Amino acid sequence: MGRWAIAVHGGAGVDPNLPQQRQEEAKLLLTRCLNLGISALRSDRSAIDVVELVVRELESDPLFNSGRGSALTAKGTAEMEASIMDGHGRRCGAVSGLTTVKNPVSLARLVMDKSPHSYLAFSGAEEFARQQGVEVVDNEYFITEENLGMLKLAKEANTIVFDYRIPVAGLETCSAGVESPLLMNGLPISVYSPETVGCVVVDSEGRCAAATSTGGLMNKMSGRIGDSPLIGAGTYACNICGVSCTGEGEAIIRGTLAREVAAVMEYKGLDLQEAVDYVIKERLDEGQAGLIAVSNKGEVACGFNTTGMFRGFATEDGFMEVGIWE
Amino acid sequence: MGWAIALHGGAGDIPLTLPTERRVPREAALRHCLQIGVDALKAHKSALDVVELVVRELENNPHFNAGRGSVLTSGGTVEMEACIMDGNTKRCGAVSGLTTVVNAISLARLVMEKTPHIYLAFDGAEKFAREQGVENVDSSHFITPENIERLKQAKEANRVQMVGRIGDTPIIGAGTYANNLCAVSATGKGEAIIRGTVARDVAALMEFKGLSLKEAAAYVVEESVPRGNVGLVAVSAKGEVTMPFNTTGMFRACATEDGYSEIEIWPSVQN
Numbered sequence: 123m124g125r126w127a128i129a130v131h132g133g134a135g136v137d138p139n140l141p142q143q144r145q146e147e148a149k150l151l152l153t154r155c156l157n158l159g160i161s162a163l164r165s166d167r168s169a170i171d172v173v174e175l176v177v178r179e180l181e182s183d184p185l186f187n188s189g190r191g192s193a194l195t196a197k198g199t200a201e202m203e204a205s206i207m208d209g210h211g212r213r214c215g216a217v218s219g220l221t222t223v224k225n226p227v228s229l230a231r232l233v234m235d236k237s238p239h240s241y242l243a244f245s246g247a248e249e250f251a252r253q254q255g256v257e258v259v260d261n262e263y264f265i266t267e268e269n270l271g272m273l274k275l276a277k278e279a280n281t282i283v284f285d286y287r288i289p290v291a292g293l294e295t296c297s298a299g300v301e302s303p304l305l306m307n308g309l310p311i312s313v314y315s316p317e318t319v320g321c322v323v324v325d326s327e328g329r330c331a332a333a334t335s336t337g338g339l340m341n342k343m344s345g346r347i348g349d350s351p352l353i354g355a356g357t358y359a360c361n362i363c364g365v366s367c368t369g370e371g372e373a374i375i376r377g378t379l380a381r382e383v384a385a386v387m388e389y390k391g392l393d394l395q396e397a398v399d400y401v402i403k404e405r406l407d408e409g410q411a412g413l414i415a416v417s418n419k420g421e422v423a424c425g426f427n428t429t430g431m432f433r434g435f436a437t438e439d440g441f442m443e444v445g446i447w448e
Numbered sequence: 449m450g451w452a453i454a455l456h457g458g459a460g461d462i463p464l465t466l467p468t469e470r471r472v473p474r475e476a477a478l479r480h481c482l483q484i485g486v487d488a489l490k491a492h493k494s495a496l497d498v499v500e501l502v503v504r505e506l507e508n509n510p511h512f513n514a515g516r517g518s519v520l521t522s523g524g525t526v527e528m529e530a531c532i533m534d535g536n537t538k539r540c541g542a543v544s545g546l547t548t549v550v551n552a553i554s555l556a557r558l559v560m561e562k563t564p565h566i567y568l569a570f571d572g573a574e575k576f577a578r579e580q581g582v583e584n585v586d587s588s589h590f591i592t593p594e595n596i597e598r599l600k601q602a603k604e605a606n607r608v609q610m611v612g613r614i615g616d617t618p619i620i621g622a623g624t625y626a627n628n629l630c631a632v633s634a635t636g637k638g639e640a641i642i643r644g645t646v647a648r649d650v651a652a653l654m655e656f657k658g659l660s661l662k663e664a665a666a667y668v669v670e671e672s673v674p675r676g677n678v679g680l681v682a683v684s685a686k687g688e689v690t691m692p693f694n695t696t697g698m699f700r701a702c703a704t705e706d707g708y709s710e711i712e713i714w715p716s717v718q719n
Binding site: 243358390 | 573625639642648
């Protein structure tokens with residue numbers, strides 16, 4: 123028997139001035155999700171079940187940018203995407219352009235388990251959701267007051283704001299719109315806050331899995347697909363490791379970031395943390411991103427070149443950590 | 449060093465008994481598209497321009513599953529997707545769910561060059577196409593009698609493409625990849641290519657394991673993807689070319705600067 127390990131994230135690239143209360147809320151949510159995953163692992167649930175379970179929880183909580191609390195399109199709607207991969211057999215499923223499915227990650231799982239395909243999008247994915255009888259809700263369910271406020275700000279700035287989300291109440295304190303030396307996607311970090319969510323797990327049988335879910339970019343054009351649903355970019359798992367990425371989607375796609383971690387382990391013989399460090403350092407070009415990873419040996423690793431990343435880890439030997447900053 | 453070009457028109461269970469009337473026009477199309485690419489290379493057009501030019505030509509040809517001649521969804525509609533990547537800069541663009549855009553590949557290039565994004569799909573991609581003023585037509589343009597017949601057979605065999613299905617083609621690292629070492633385009637069973645991250649793996653084996661282009665491509669086709677599922681064409685920065693597949697056949701053609709040229713469907717040498 124191997125050792126289980128779990129890692130979760132709620133996005134990379136955090137405003138250094140993020141209000142303390144919000145930081146505490148994020149840590150509480152990450153801790154709750156870790157505990158949920160840990161008890162599932164202790165009850166011998168498989169890695170694929172656990173990543174789905176944990177990401178569902180992250181989607182259902184409005185704090186991060188996925189499911190309820192998703193960033194909004196230019197039209198003010200939520201358009202969500204997610205993917206999941208089981209390293210055991212390298213099976214995978216992905217969805218994009220969801221507008222009514224309460225838990226996109228679970229529909230991605232159904233694409234993997236119940237369809238002949240790996241990836242369904244937009245009306246075809248919604249139709250599949252109906253056939254499968256997953257829980258659907260009105261698009262309004264996903265839309266929070268905070269995000270309506272941020273969309274308005276984004277429109278006033280006349281820009282696509284990448285994956286950001288900060289509380290309206292905190293605007294004054296975190297100085298949205300004020301010139302900041304820290305930029306992501308050309309935007310001040312104060313209005314950038316990615317908060318895509320993800321989870322990676324290795325279970326006690328050494329099976330790795332990964333899942334990632336997002337609402338995408340604030341004020342995005344309808345139809346924009348980011349890295350989260352793309353196998354090899356935002357999400358990847360094989361028999362060696364499981365990886366979930368977050369950050370500037372286009373840089374992650376170009377760098378096939380999640381697959382790279384596995385590729386340098388497989389083809390270069392690096393260990394997990396070396397692989398994560400190598401990929402963050404060498405494979406991101408100018409881009410900014412972060413990722414979490416587990417290996418089949420029960421190791422966890424994290425890497426990011428952003429200011430901060432919402433993340434949490436736990437391993438079978440009792441190690442547990444939740445953090446935001448370096 | 450020298451230029452090299454390889455193109456494909458799909459890999460799969462192409463029967464050795466393919467009727468002449470179906471074989472001949474496809475061979476002619478491969479030859480025609482190859483020639484267009486070779487001429488463009490001789491005129492010193494960039495690799496990026498040449499791949500776009502050649503794929504446009506393949507899209508316009510009704511005998512391949514792209515543009516006119518696209519395979520139909522279970523709803524009898526076309527939903528086209530495409531992807532382009534510049535190995536020099538690793539910039540890339542992709543589109544899915546197109547129903548009216550004549551040349552999906554050119555829209556993918558516009559996504560790369562004119563948006564901050566890489567990938568646009570469905571209504572959003574169509575809307576972007578309108579904004580960019582690319583040529584569009586009624587969907588019926590893409591639907592050929594041969595594919596209507598094929599859909600009927602596929603439905604009987606209960607093997608249809610669901611509406612909204614995205615395959616490997618538009619996914620960077622799966623169906624398409626290019627960097628400073630090589631460029632790869634894969635074809636076959638999309639789901640197997642996605643989980644095998646086939647195109648990136650060829651490049652990764654060269655980059656991380658030091659394999660040659662031929663070795664890397666052969667490894668991926670033989671070891672990473674189950675038999676009957678994949679074919680790919682690839683070129684290296686050194687001007688090499690390789691076109692392995694583990695399916696019955698693959699419509700393919702290649703040429704290199706030193707005068708080598710090949711247009712084939714089935715294995716050229718029986719192993």
